[in-house]
Amino acid sequence: MATYNKYQQFAEDLGNKIHDLFGTNDTLKVMLSNTAPNAATHAVRADVTELGAGNGYTSGGEDTQNDGTEASGTLTVTGVDVVWTAAGGTIGPFRYVILYNDTPTVPADPLIGWWDYGSSITLQIGETFTADFGASLFTIA
Numbered sequence: 001m002a003t004y005n006k007y008q009q010f011a012e013d014l015g016n017k018i019h020d021l022f023g024t025n026d027t028l029k030v031m032l033s034n035t036a037p038n039a040a041t042h043a044v045r046a047d048v049t050e051l052g053a054g055n056g057y058t059s060g061g062e063d064t065q066n067d068g069t070e071a072s073g074t075l076t077v078t079g080v081d082v083v084w085t086a087a088g089g090t091i092g093p094f095r096y097v098i099l100y101n102d103t104p105t106v107p108a109d110p111l112i113g114w115w116d117y118g119s120s121i122t123l124q125i126g127e128t129f130t131a132d133f134g135a136s137l138f139t140i141a
Helices: 007-017
Strands: 003-005 027-035 065-072 074-078 082-085 091-101 109-122 129-131 138-140
Touching: 003 007, 027 138, 109 129
Parallel strands: none
Antiparallel strands: 003 109, 027 091, 065 074, 074 138, 082 129, 091 109
């Protein structure tokens, strides 16, 4: 199971009202990278080295179709699992699935967190990779 990690800037961005995570107002996306994220210094998508587009991978990643709900003072943000399939060539290598908010323009594409899969993965033609988020993308209590 991949390990979820939070970017430090995400906490400040919440306080500055950058994210609207309740309901489906903001679009959260996941993208792939093979370069280790830096929790302390990375703040926006442009700070991250993303895989190049092609062979079934689209620049900017995929929409998680997120939805945020609140119960007993805890915000739970859910999303659908995202599946990539290699076609016409390989996808990768990648190790990190990076979550960011595609809606804000200032700052553009603020980062939220990432999942570390422990080692690099390369999909061969016809192989699939599923970013499985379990019960939620994340919670805020």
